[in-house]
Amino acid sequence: MSEAKKLHVALFPWLAFGHIIPFFELSTPLINLVSLPLPTVEHLPRNAEATTDIPSHKTPYLKLAFDGLQGPLLQFLQTSTPDWIIYDFAPYWLPSILANLGISGVFYSMYGAWTLSFFGSSSSAMINGEDPRTGPEDFTVPPEWIPFPSKIAFRLHEAKQAFRNHFEVNDSGFSDVFRLGSVMGGCDVIAIRNCNELESNFSRLVGELHSKPVLPTGLLPPADFDGSRDQDDVWLTIKECLDKQNKGSVVYIAFGSESELSQPELHELALGLELSGLPFFWALRKRDNSVKLPDGFEERVKGRGIVWTSWVPQLRIMGHESVGGFLTHCGYASIIEALYFELPLIMLPISLDQGLIARIFGEKKVGIEVTKDEDGSFRREWVAESLRFVMVEKEGKPYRDGAKEMKKLIADKDVHDRYVDHFIEFMQNHRVA
Incomplete structure (x- = not known):
């Protein structure tokens, strides 16, 4: 890749290892780490910097601290001027910042396309609360907007837990579903850790529901695993x-x-x-x-x-x-x-x-x-x-x-590498000039 065409991409994952690691896998070894100061928040233990550091009931306070990164991230984006930023579900406030700076944004989903489809459209169901499903029982059957045969639905106990933990406003001031809907509604592209060989119907449906390009990045399987090395x-x-x-x-x-x-x-x-x-x-x-x-x-x-x-x-x-x-x-x-x-x-x-x-x-x-x-x-x-x-x-x-x-x-490395190559090619051809 010539210097003239080289992309400058920033990544901003949610502070959970199940999210951070795939972001690393997508970018490694072409990555420079940038430190952003996580603010102190009441009820969040000192030195807690990821979900693994805290019990689940304190996660809303980590989200509140994460929201405090708006200022430092804005300063970084103003000085580094990336072509794109790839971000996670949590920063509902980021799309408006990117629009003001003229930086393109990718929402990178660690959730499968089946999950994103299940939540409905970002503009009505997720942000404005216009989901026709009003109680946990409504989530125990596939939603009406899935046009193909599917058995994908919650059990009742799962739906009740999802309502309690993710649909309702938590101590961060926002629900997880609102956060997710906001970043999906405000991004330029939706990328999913997925491949069409595993499923394609749900990926197409995500694009239709959100009126956005949807790009699978492949499954990012373990790379060149050799169990004989590093015998600690x-x-x-x-x-x-x-x-x-x-x-x-x-x-x-x-x-x-x-x-x-x-x-x-x-x-x-x-x-x-x-x-x-x-x-x-x-x-x-x-x-x-x-x-x-x-x-x-x-x-x-x-x-x-x-x-x-x-x-x-x-x-x-x-x-x-x-x-x-x-x-x-x-x-x-x-x-x-x-x-x-x-x-x-x-x-x-x-x-x-x-x-x-x-x-x-x-x-x-x-x-x-x-x-x-x-x-x-x-x-x-x-x-x-x-x-x-x-x-x-x-x-x-x-x-x-x-x-x-x-x-x-x-394990088909060529298949998954092609998805990453196509993702990079898309960013090359669609970045702001």
Whole structure:
């Protein structure tokens, strides 16, 4: 690329690792980090700079601090004059700043096109509150504007949680849905971590609902993964444990750095793992020390089950030959990583769009959801049944085969590189002169 055509692009992700990491993956290694001072906000712990630093009920205060970056970001944009800025769902105030500066903006969605479609149009449903759906029950069926067959909808308990946590105004002064609608309504382009080979109907629908160009950036799968490199002590210890298990026999369990299980949920999940009889490796990131495993659990599963309570090298674990399945909260990034390693999914969605993600990948026959009661609770027996079905039973073979088939798409570097190239080409040809 010649100097005359070289793009200058700024990135402004939301302060959560599930958002920051894909922004890095899209830009690396062509990135320079710029420090913006996060203001002090009442009720936000000192030195809290990401959602992983705080319990979920304090997230609105982090959004309030994030909103305090308007001034520093404006100063940066005025002095650095990028051609484009790629930003996340939270800065509802940014599109008006960009319009005044003559800088083009891309909303980069970590949510799938199915989720964006489900929320409706930015101008009416999301910003002005004109959504014809007025209660949680209305969100348990596909919305009327989806013109093709779809089963994508919330369970009632998921809809109630979404209303409470994301549709209603929170302590930041705005609802998450208002923030999302504002950035989608005010951007020039919507980019989605997606590819048409995975789904194209929902991506087209997003463009129609928001009257904007929609560009998939590919799935950003793990790049040139080599599990033999960087043999640090943590990995060597974990590897030694995994090496003792049979090929494809181990269930890997991880719920990301932010999802939180209640004490009853943790209890039933642990006893479900025990009841399944399967070997497992559980990366358990507990923020609250009052949430405890069942008495005697670790002793009873000794030799076949490991609970690891600090950071783990997830890709190395997924890539180990003894690991044969993934019990997940349905974070989109984690699912992409698991399918890259041919791991079928046992899905236990916890928050916002994770239920919709579970419906999508359930339809694609790469995993199943753990059964839940109407209130969202689940039982140990249902956990054990789901694990055994996907991991060992004959009836689960189509899901194991489906994960292997999906790997062909997710690991196709050329496919995903072409999406990034097209995205860059679009920015080259449509930037403000």
